[in-house]
Amino acid sequence: MTDTGWRPVKRTRAFEDVLAQIERRIVEDGLTVGDRLPGERQLAEQLQVGRSSVREALRVLETLGVVSSQAGRGPDAGAVLTSRPDSALTDLLRLHLGLASLELREVIDTRLMIERWAAAGAATARAGTTALVAALEGMERARTAEEFVEHDTAFHCAIADASGNRLIAAIMRSLRESVRRYAIEAVEQLGDTRVLQDGHRRILAAIDAGSPEEAARAVTDHLADAYPTLFPRP
Amino acid sequence: MTDTGWRPVKRTRAFEDVLAQIERRIVEDGLTVGDRLPGERQLAEQLQVGRSSVREALRVLETLGVVSSQAGRGPDAGAVLTSRPDSALTDLLRLHLGLASLELREVIDTRLMIERWAAAGAATARAGTTALVAALEGMERARTAEEFVEHDTAFHCAIADASGNRLIAAIMRSLRESVRRYAIEAVEQLGDTRVLQDGHRRILAAIDAGSPEEAARAVTDHLADAYPTLFPRP
DNA sequence: ACCACTGTATGGTCAGACCATAGAACGCGA
DNA sequence: TCGCGTTCTATGGTCTGACCATACAGTGGT
Numbered sequence: 001m002t003d004t005g006w007r008p009v010k011r012t013r014a015f016e017d018v019l020a021q022i023e024r025r026i027v028e029d030g031l032t033v034g035d036r037l038p039g040e041r042q043l044a045e046q047l048q049v050g051r052s053s054v055r056e057a058l059r060v061l062e063t064l065g066v067v068s069s070q071a072g073r074g075p076d077a078g079a080v081l082t083s084r085p086d087s088a089l090t091d092l093l094r095l096h097l098g099l100a101s102l103e104l105r106e107v108i109d110t111r112l113m114i115e116r117w118a119a120a121g122a123a124t125a126r127a128g129t130t131a132l133v134a135a136l137e138g139m140e141r142a143r144t145a146e147e148f149v150e151h152d153t154a155f156h157c158a159i160a161d162a163s164g165n166r167l168i169a170a171i172m173r174s175l176r177e178s179v180r181r182y183a184i185e186a187v188e189q190l191g192d193t194r195v196l197q198d199g200h201r202r203i204l205a206a207i208d209a210g211s212p213e214e215a216a217r218a219v220t221d222h223l224a225d226a227y228p229t230l231f232p233r234p
Numbered sequence: 235m236t237d238t239g240w241r242p243v244k245r246t247r248a249f250e251d252v253l254a255q256i257e258r259r260i261v262e263d264g265l266t267v268g269d270r271l272p273g274e275r276q277l278a279e280q281l282q283v284g285r286s287s288v289r290e291a292l293r294v295l296e297t298l299g300v301v302s303s304q305a306g307r308g309p310d311a312g313a314v315l316t317s318r319p320d321s322a323l324t325d326l327l328r329l330h331l332g333l334a335s336l337e338l339r340e341v342i343d344t345r346l347m348i349e350r351w352a353a354a355g356a357a358t359a360r361a362g363t364t365a366l367v368a369a370l371e372g373m374e375r376a377r378t379a380e381e382f383v384e385h386d387t388a389f390h391c392a393i394a395d396a397s398g399n400r401l402i403a404a405i406m407r408s409l410r411e412s413v414r415r416y417a418i419e420a421v422e423q424l425g426d427t428r429v430l431q432d433g434h435r436r437i438l439a440a441i442d443a444g445s446p447e448e449a450a451r452a453v454t455d456h457l458a459d460a461y462p463t464l465f466p467r468p
Numbered sequence: 469a470c471c472a473c474t475g476t477a478t479g480g481t482c483a484g485a486c487c488a489t490a491g492a493a494c495g496c497g498a
Numbered sequence: 499t500c501g502c503g504t505t506c507t508a509t510g511g512t513c514t515g516a517c518c519a520t521a522c523a524g525t526g527g528t
Contacts, residue, residue: 011519014481015293027332039509050482052286055511056293059249063297064322066329071510072490078509083335085326088298092322093401095300098261101317106401113402117347167327167340168347171405245488248512273478284513289480305479306521312478 014049018057021047026081037067037079064088085167089174097178104182105230111175112223115156118163118172119203119219120212128162132204139197145187149180152187155200159207159219186226195225248283252291255281260315271301271313298322319401323408331412338416339464345409346457349390352397352406353437353453354446362396366438373431379421383414386421389434393441393453420460429459 022043025031037043040058044051058079061067065084070077096102122128135158138151153176160172176183187193199222206215224231256277259265271277274292278285292313295301299318304311330336356362369392372385387410394406410417421427433456440449458465 011480013479023329023332026329032334041509044482052289052483053481055286056290058510059290059293060297061329063294064326064329066333069510070490071488071508073508074491077490081333083330083333085330085336088322088326092298092319095257095260095295095298096317096319098257099300099315099317100266102319102401106399109399110401110405113347113351117351165340165343167336167344171344245511247510275478278513286514287512290511292479303479304521305477305519307477308522311521 014053015056015060018043018047018049018054019060022057022061031081033081033083035081036075037081039078063091085170086173086177089170090177093174093178104179107175107179108223108227108230111156111172111179112220114168114172114175115159115219115223116216118160118168119207119215122159122162123207123210123212123215125162126207126210127164128158129204129208131158131161132200132207136197136200136204139193139200142193145184148187148193149183152183152196152200153177153180159203162207183226190226196222199225248287249290249294252277252281252283252288253294256291256295265315267315267317269315270309271315273312297325319404320407320411323404324411327408327412338413341409341413342457342461342464345390345406345413346454348402348406348409349393349453349457350450352394352402353441353449356393356396357441357444357446357449359396360441360444361398362392363438363442365392365395366434366441370431370434370438373427373434376427379418382421382427383417386417386430386434387411387414393437396441417460424460430456433459 022037037058038046040051040054044054047054058067058069061079062069065086065088066081067079068082068084069079093102093107097104097107132155135151135155138154139148142148142151157169157173157176160169163169187196190196199218202218203215203222206218256271271292272280274285274288278288281288292301292303295313296303299320299322300315301313302316302318303313327336327341331338331341366389369385369389372388373382376382376385391403391407391410394403397403421430424430433452436452437449437456440452
């Protein structure tokens with residue numbers, strides 16, 4: 001008697017099956033942000049698995065920023081499809097940094113790449129300057145390193161937002177968020193933030209003037225100012 | 235009687251507490267890739283929560299590519315710390331693409347940004363050419379669109395690998411993986427892969443010659459060839 | 469020294485119970 | 499009819515205990 005059925009090398013776990021089924025529904029039924037998934041108990045019955053397996057699958061989707069669960073009753077209750085890639089990316093980066101499977105240098109280099117690209121694009125489109133000005137003024141008023149970094153983050157994320165690319169903007173936000181601690185340290189060590197503010201003004205001026213090359217150069221110099229240990233200047 | 239205890243707006247769920255505790259241990263105890271976490275039952279007892287909450291936390295960590303669970307007994311069994319950011323990023327991108335909360339254009343643009351950066355860096359360092367040649371030969375031998383895309387992915391990921399930045403390499407692999415379906419479609423629609431191979435050879439030549447600008451231009455032109463609908467050429 | 473059997477720790481899953489939450493439905497008084 | 503407080507109920511969140519599957523460790527026989 002030959003075993004005609006193919007035996008997978010690794011048995012698919014029940015929650016993985018649930019995951020695949022939910023993803024299939026999203027694609028096939030064209031579900032989009034705001035749509036609701038069936039309740040956990042109903043889903044478990046439909047897919048013939050235990051509720052815990054459904055919950056694990058939903059937990060994965062929540063981690064990936066695709067669903068958001070809310071208890072209670074009403075239109076907002078239950079598992080609702082959302083789009084929050086930021087927190088997933090932030091958690092990913094923070095944990096891998098903590099595990100030392102990523103180095104700070106790699107994260108900052110990535111940020112430099114993104115920001116050069118985004119600043120050049122913003123200069124070409126002359127876009128997003130109002131948000132940049134607002135962040136600049138926020139930094140002027142800041143009285144602590146935390147406050148300064150807060151508005152600094154807003155400034156640099158505004159550059160990424162100006163690109164109009166949501167993926168790149170999300171990556172940028174996550175990069176900033178995951179290195180927030182180090183950024184505050186860096187500002188405190190620097191003491192004087194005037195050199196950083198000068199860099200910000202130079203970036204803004206380049207974008208305003210519509211010169212992509214100068215904008216990219218300004219970003220590079222600014223990061224070298226912010227992280228002198230990572231980018232030793234000649 | 236004033237309530238001195240601060241009441242959080244949103245009650246932290248048990249599995250989130252577990253998550254935070256595990257992350258704390260990783261950072262404080264300096265745990266790294268290869269180290270084992272306590273068993274689910276033991277962890278549940280230590281943290282005074284149910285095993286299901288521990289499992290949900292571990293599922294999140296597994297989703298983020300930080301732990302890998304293995305049943306059975308022995309040194310490899312249990313929850314082991316790993317470093318697999320790729321699958322997490324791939325799932326993230328694929329799901330958000332399916333949800334239409336990200337557009338293909340944004341993903342391809344991101345890829346273009348990364349690949350220009352990485353190719354320029356590879357040209358400066360004259361690095362990674364052997365892997366590029368191998369992938370090039372693989373594409374010559376390919377007899378189906380799937381096979382071609384397989385080696386094409388290897389070629390472009392090799393460029394990112396040459397950057398030496400693991401984060402950027404991981405993002406690149408995920409970008410390619412999540413658009414694999416569209417890439418196969420694009421190759422099938424194109425029919426003739428010679429123009430793509432010409433592009434590959436031009437990129438390789440630029441890296442080999444150590445000219446970053448030409449490498450970046452070659453990458454840009456190559457992607458325009460591969461996705462003519464996204465990048466209309468004049 | 470080798471090998472087959474058994475033991476056991478571990479993850480994977482399920483069923484059922486209970487709690488917390490928050491809108492829905494209801495009912496009552498003005 | 500309107501307004502408001504009460505109760506109902508669907509939903510997620512959690513715990514417990516049980517059982518299965520897996521794969522190495524230990525054991526004992528050859």
